[in-house]
Amino acid sequence: MARTPGRDKNGMKKGTWTPEEDRKLKAYVSKYGFWNWRQLPKYAGLSRCGKSCRLRWMNYLRPDIKRGNYTKEEEDTIVRLQGLLGNKWSAIASQLPGRTDNEVKNHWHTNLKKRLNQNTQPSSTTSPQEATITENHSWDHEAIPNNISDTSPNNILDLPMDGPMTAQIVEGFASLHSSSSSRETSLSLCMETVDFSNTEYEASLDTYIAESSGSFWTEPFITDNNIESWLLLDERSHDVFY
């Protein structure tokens, strides 16, 4: 399933992540957060590119990740939002706690798309997604918010999906999710989503920290002055992650 390990042109490792690499990344991100994905692998002791580390963390190592076993409600949500937003997998995934964009995308392509195609009547002029949407919902147009900016993305599932304001809603919702790349957003997202009370997680982290040298943990903060000091240098910041 995973790819054959190899090296890219910069000598960075590619392919399947080993348990040891996972442990290193997990331990580092849990303790210090992801302050700079590009620099992170160097300090975490990984010969991976930052992009690869980010992907591994976001799609696999985050403690709050839910894997497999999609519920009917989750599948309905994916189908509805795919019809509404198109292939905006990150936006769709944001409405499914614990699910990643990659996983939602895979599930769509391997299961839901196929299922929808099977249900499509050849004579029908409506798209599969539209058919599902119109079949499942009758909308109270008076409930439509006057301004998309007043609508929290968390409430997108409550929005109407047909009618005159659909395009505006879709556009507004998509834009809300297209510019979330600030460091602050990443950090707050991390803190919101990570469940560090997970005992299994704590145990593995403690083990790794115990095995690591002191310089491994302190080195980044000696060499890099640009890290948010409030988060990383202050002893109290420890509480943020635990």
Next chain:
DNA sequence: AATGAGGTCAACCGCGCGAAT
């Protein structure tokens, strides 16, 4: 038991966007 086809999903790639300089 062997094998080929199709399915699954972790991981890579390229692009676009926003922030910083």
Next chain:
DNA sequence: TATTCGCGCGGTTGACCTCAT
């Protein structure tokens, strides 16, 4: 204003898995 950097997104790939023959 132009350029550079870092990040996130969506599309695609490819190795492993499962199942039918």
